[in-house]
Amino acid sequence: MDIRNKISAIYSLEQLSAGNTVIHRLHPMSKLIATFVFIVTVVSFGRYEFGRLVPFIFFPTILMALSETPYIMLLKRVLIAIPFCLFIGISNLLLEQETAFVIGNTNISFGALSFGVILFRTYLCIMAVLLLAAVTPFNELALQLRRLKIPAVFVLMLEMTYRYIGVLFAEAASMRLAYILRSSGAKGVDIRHAGSFIGCLLLRSFARAERVFSAMKCRGYMIKTTGARRFKLRITDIFYCVLICFFCLLFRFIDAGGKLTVLEKIL
């Protein structure tokens, strides 16, 4: 039952994507382009431009509220990626110790600033991708990737990998259970048997994946089709995409924080 819950957790984002909010109803291409523009803009900022990244927090926040996506679920997934950023950013803390600015009595070094930017940027990008997955079914995304002329074989691999995770988990769970039931009191797979266990798991999950693929083909799946809904592009879709792109470019080229400071001085 535990593993069923884990598989369910893996696909819980996709289950959210079956929702019917205003964001869910948008054309997948519009959401895909908006997310892409958002990520490129966020990544394009300099390593010390923390302040200029702040306005971008509104995109995931507003999207989450409109799509009724639970914040905790997304945050848990973002936290999985954070350790990787910590490893990347930690060296900045050690190498760049000159003071960038002072808050109260605390000196903030350039290293700390760039470390913060890496963390914040990661948070924004992963959140944007997770939100895209939470509001758009995977096969619809795959269809849009094909329309964007991404080679069909790459999209197919992406789809198969995604489906394969569940298959792999299910096979591993049943094998592990069978193993534990025949090994007195063991809590996991003994290192002596790990090699044959993993080999067997690979073969079993490969056979299972073949059956799943056969079932897909039996219902008309070809490499060029995805079983995705066909959407009509509406004015709302174009408006959403243009709006997101506009704000991304606006905050990219105009320092909103700086302008406000100038405005305050004038007033």
Added chain:
Amino acid sequence: MMLDISQLTVIYPDKTKAVDNFSLQVKEGESFGLVGANGAGKTSLMLAVMGILPISEGCIKVDNIIVEKKRLSDIRSRAGLIFQNPDDQLFMATIYDDIAFGPRNYGLSEQETRKRAEEALCELGITHLMERSALKLSEGEKRLAAIAAVLSMKPSLLLFDEPTAFLDLKARRNLIRLLNNMPYTKIIASHDLLFLKEVSKQALLMKNGALFAQGAAKDLFHDKKLMEDCGLEVI
């Protein structure tokens, strides 16, 4: 003729002959029970009809269309295979998406897809499962959802591979009732002879990939010598 199999041979890459010189004609609306010991070639035969396994020799026609690579799309819109394990067949986020998968692949509009999905769910009495995930269904519900996923394609020929596997008695009884009410041409492979006797008047016995005997289910399933020669037991 809804299904015309003539001298079909299917050989796996490791040279194993899965189906050996098998011939069969099935008229529209007929229902056949397919019986054979494990490894007799029942599943391979069905996969060959669907164009999943390549044909080594012979010919298969579904609704007068030859099963060949360029006509696979037509074949799969006319014939539907319900797999032994419904978990292999339900791979989308919700049951509705699973049922809509086939019609969408055939380019039907979302309106027509929904109509077909609702019809299929209604026919099987599982409309309430529409927005559920397959991960949270019982085996009986999964079996019905897998059948609905195939029915939404509006096939003329239905192939069932061990449909009673994983089912409890109540779900099995429900399945018998459903199959008897389905007007489609059916081939049902199973080890459950009592079940087959209830859902098909005619039976086929397979042995080592070949058609060993064909006749009325009530006669074949009680012929001790024939059944034992085929590696099976009488009812």
